[in-house]
Amino acid sequence: MDVLFSFRGDHLYQGARPVLTDLTLTVQPGEKVALLGRSGVGKSTLLGALRRQHATQVAWCPQDGALVPMLSAFHNIYMGALPRHGVGYSLLNLVWPQPRERQAIHALAQQLGIEDCLRVSIDRLSGGQAQRVALGRALYTRRPVLLGDEPVSSVDEYQAQRLLALALSQHDSAVVALHDRSLALTCFDRVLGLRDGALVLDAPTSGLTLADLDALYA
Amino acid sequence: MRFMPEAAWNTTAGRFRRASLWLGLVGVLAFLLADLEITTLSPGTELARIGTGFLTPDFAATEFVWQALANTLAFAFQGVALGVVAGFILALGWRFRGVRAFSAVIRAVHELFWGLIFLQITGLSPLTGVLAIAIPYAGIFAKVFGEFLEEADARPATALPSGSTWLATFFYARLPLILLPVRTYSAYRLECGLRASAILGFIGLPTLGFHLETAFRQGDYSAGAAILYLFFLLIGTLRWWLHRHLLPLYLGAALWWAPPLSSAPAGTLWRFLSEDIVPAPLRQDGGFEALMQWCLRLASEQALPGLWHTLVLSSAALLLTALLSLVLFPLVSPRFGSPLSRGLGHILLVILRTTPEFLLAFILLLLFGPSMLPGIIALALHTSAIVAWLGGRFTLQWPARCDGATGLRGYCYEVLPRIYPNLLALLLYRWEIIMRETAILGILGITTLGYFVDAAFAEFRFDRALFLILVSVLLNLGVDAFSRRLRQHLRLSLNEGRTLAGLPGADTITPRGAAP
Numbered sequence: 001m002d003v004l005f006s007f008r009g010d011h012l013y014q015g016a017r018p019v020l021t022d023l024t025l026t027v028q029p030g031e032k033v034a035l036l037g038r039s040g041v042g043k044s045t046l047l048g049a050l051r052r053q054h055a056t057q058v059a060w061c062p063q064d065g066a067l068v069p070m071l072s073a074f075h076n077i078y079m080g081a082l083p084r085h086g087v088g089y090s091l092l093n094l095v096w097p098q099p100r101e102r103q104a105i106h107a108l109a110q111q112l113g114i115e116d117c118l119r120v121s122i123d124r125l126s127g128g129q130a131q132r133v134a135l136g137r138a139l140y141t142r143r144p145v146l147l148g149d150e151p152v153s154s155v156d157e158y159q160a161q162r163l164l165a166l167a168l169s170q171h172d173s174a175v176v177a178l179h180d181r182s183l184a185l186t187c188f189d190r191v192l193g194l195r196d197g198a199l200v201l202d203a204p205t206s207g208l209t210l211a212d213l214d215a216l217y218a
Numbered sequence: 219m220r221f222m223p224e225a226a227w228n229t230t231a232g233r234f235r236r237a238s239l240w241l242g243l244v245g246v247l248a249f250l251l252a253d254l255e256i257t258t259l260s261p262g263t264e265l266a267r268i269g270t271g272f273l274t275p276d277f278a279a280t281e282f283v284w285q286a287l288a289n290t291l292a293f294a295f296q297g298v299a300l301g302v303v304a305g306f307i308l309a310l311g312w313r314f315r316g317v318r319a320f321s322a323v324i325r326a327v328h329e330l331f332w333g334l335i336f337l338q339i340t341g342l343s344p345l346t347g348v349l350a351i352a353i354p355y356a357g358i359f360a361k362v363f364g365e366f367l368e369e370a371d372a373r374p375a376t377a378l379p380s381g382s383t384w385l386a387t388f389f390y391a392r393l394p395l396i397l398l399p400v401r402t403y404s405a406y407r408l409e410c411g412l413r414a415s416a417i418l419g420f421i422g423l424p425t426l427g428f429h430l431e432t433a434f435r436q437g438d439y440s441a442g443a444a445i446l447y448l449f450f451l452l453i454g455t456l457r458w459w460l461h462r463h464l465l466p467l468y469l470g471a472a473l474w475w476a477p478p479l480s481s482a483p484a485g486t487l488w489r490f491l492s493e494d495i496v497p498a499p500l501r502q503d504g505g506f507e508a509l510m511q512w513c514l515r516l517a518s519e520q521a522l523p524g525l526w527h528t529l530v531l532s533s534a535a536l537l538l539t540a541l542l543s544l545v546l547f548p549l550v551s552p553r554f555g556s557p558l559s560r561g562l563g564h565i566l567l568v569i570l571r572t573t574p575e576f577l578l579a580f581i582l583l584l585l586f587g588p589s590m591l592p593g594i595i596a597l598a599l600h601t602s603a604i605v606a607w608l609g610g611r612f613t614l615q616w617p618a619r620c621d622g623a624t625g626l627r628g629y630c631y632e633v634l635p636r637i638y639p640n641l642l643a644l645l646l647y648r649w650e651i652i653m654r655e656t657a658i659l660g661i662l663g664i665t666t667l668g669y670f671v672d673a674a675f676a677e678f679r680f681d682r683a684l685f686l687i688l689v690s691v692l693l694n695l696g697v698d699a700f701s702r703r704l705r706q707h708l709r710l711s712l713n714e715g716r717t718l719a720g721l722p723g724a725d726t727i728t729p730r731g732a733a734p
């Protein structure tokens with residue numbers, strides 16, 4: 001695969017409303033890209049479009065988490081593995097958590113700092129804990145490309161950086177929408193900036209300062 | 219890798235699983251205890267004959283049923299209208315315990331039992347049909363409207379200038395808030411009223427049920443099927459002819475066609491109250507001891523066996539309803555299948571829920587003979603169609619994840635855990651209704667409470683009938699209270715009135731803790 005994602009003068013729509021117009025962009029395999037811009041500018045729409053280009057390669061971490069509130073954190077993380085297991089095994093694991101999955105998910109949860117609430121259902125967790133579960137599901141999908149939409153917005157700054165570094169280290173490539181500009185500079189090697197329906201910034205992080213990024217929000 | 223001893227599971231799903239396990243065990247036990255024998259010699263042949271009848275409906279037979287159709291409509295319109303008005307007045311006093319208890323008692327008595335009672339007081343007349351529907355419906359409307367009022371936003375009323383009269387406050391700041399749900403729910407109830415009105419024919423009133431019973435009992439299945447199709451057509455086209463502005467016209471026509479007058483001679487009511495329903499020992503001056511003996515005998519010979527059979531049949535029916543609902547709801551859920559499969563699913567569910575369970579039980583009795591089997595199947599088919607239809611709609615409550623699982627995996631991991639609280643709440647609500655219906659299945663010959671009530675009426679022993687009806691009331695109140703406790707324990711809240719009427723805000727489950 002030479003190019004991972006590519007757009008050539010494409011228009012992206014949210015329903016019938018055009019969100020990004022005349023978009024030209026390529027992402028190479030191995031790149032870790034941060035996606036910045038005001039809320040509502042089209043970051044989620046762009047992530048959705050990226051996902052459709054390689055749906056089976058993507059570990060997906062959407063903004064609202066879309067977790068199942070009544071099920072335990074364990075089962076919500078396991079759901080990342082649903083495509084790679086047979087129906088019978090998955091149903092068995094639902095009523096009788098399998099030792100193999102418990103071990104693997106426990107190890108993952110330790111890295112995420114949620115090993116104590118694996119057996120608690122999502123509706124009894126805090127927003128930050130639930131967000132780590134959502135990230136855990138994406139990691140447990142075990143696919144090469146991470147697409148995340150504000151995956152660490154509800155955890156504190158220090159933890160956010162640690163979790164993001166962990167998530168990025170486990171994927172070949174990543175495109176992650178963020179609102180925290182300093183995280184974008186410290187964890188990623190390229191920044192895309194959206195403004196007014198267009199891609200206005202596309203540069204390696206090495207040459208960027210926080211002030212450059214502020215221009216996206218001014 | 220070795221683990222520390224792990225904490226216990228603490229999930230919302232676990233709580234529902236445990237409750238379901240217990241309810242399931244009760245259901246299995248009921249199935250083991252239930253009489254499921256097939257007593258007819260060749261149910262297969264009979265099924266083939268009924269099937270042929272449904273495939274070759276004889277619409278010539280419907281020529282004689284237009285009067286019955288008009289009666290069915292007239293009783294339903296008048297009964298539901300009277301029920302709405304009376305229920306609304308009761309709902310105004312919903313905060314008083316006495317009003318709530320009174321409403322609970324009148325709705326605990328089934329329409330058919332009210333019909334049997336009023337046949338004695340007002341004779342074979344339109345008034346009997348109207349009151350048999352209006353009285354229990356008043357109790358149902360009182361509860362549903364009372365809950366609408368309780369849940370309505372109180373701020374508009376408190377924001378009115380002080381000194382506004384109670385009446386003005388009500389009409390300006392309370393009533394407008396609940397008008398839409400009241401209207402929608404009443405329309406939904408009219409459909410139920412039409413079913414109830416048709417079924418009143420089984421106890422002799424001149425509605426569609428009378429002709430249905432005759433045709434099926436005589437084995438004229440083609441004629442029976444034609445009448446049933448006519449009834450489906452009536453209910454299926456409701457939304458096209460039932461317009462708010464036409465209601466006064468329909469109601470006027472109903473009053474003109476079947477004026478709600480009694481056909482019984484004057485003094486019948488007084489005789490019924492002062493003589494007929496007074497326990498026999500008291501009428502014969504038997505004293506307290508004789509009365510106690512009368513009560514004990516009635517309890518041990520009729521009430522307890524009837525009660526037991528009612529409990530067993532309804533518990534088994536509840537389990538079968540639950541299982542069928544789980545299988546049926548994906549048929550109409552937009553998250554499964556194709557537009558074609560969903561269309562067929564809708565048709566199946568509409569037919570199942572339009573057919574009154576009483577009629578379904580009657581047809582199955584012809585097939586299997588008098589055991590609990592027909593009752594269980596009929597109640598489960600009808601109720602699960604309602605639960606599954608609503609369950610299908612519950613599946614639209616959350617946004618789909620584009621990488622979400624589909625098929626059986628999606629069913630078990632994504633869909634079922636999310637809608638389970640709603641399904642369970644709905645089943646617990648329907649429990650009371652299943653119990654009510656189970657009791658009256660006795661009229662068809664299954665030995666639930668209704669069997670003994672019907673027999674008592676047939677023998678003109680109205681004192682016994684009333685005693686047994688009171689027992690069924692107590693059973694209903696008990697089940698209602700138990701189901702309410704269980705729902706509170708499981709923290710299930712679901713506005714039944716809103717849900718059944720298909721209104722927005724119907725399926726709010728109060729979440730615990732912070733949801734992501």
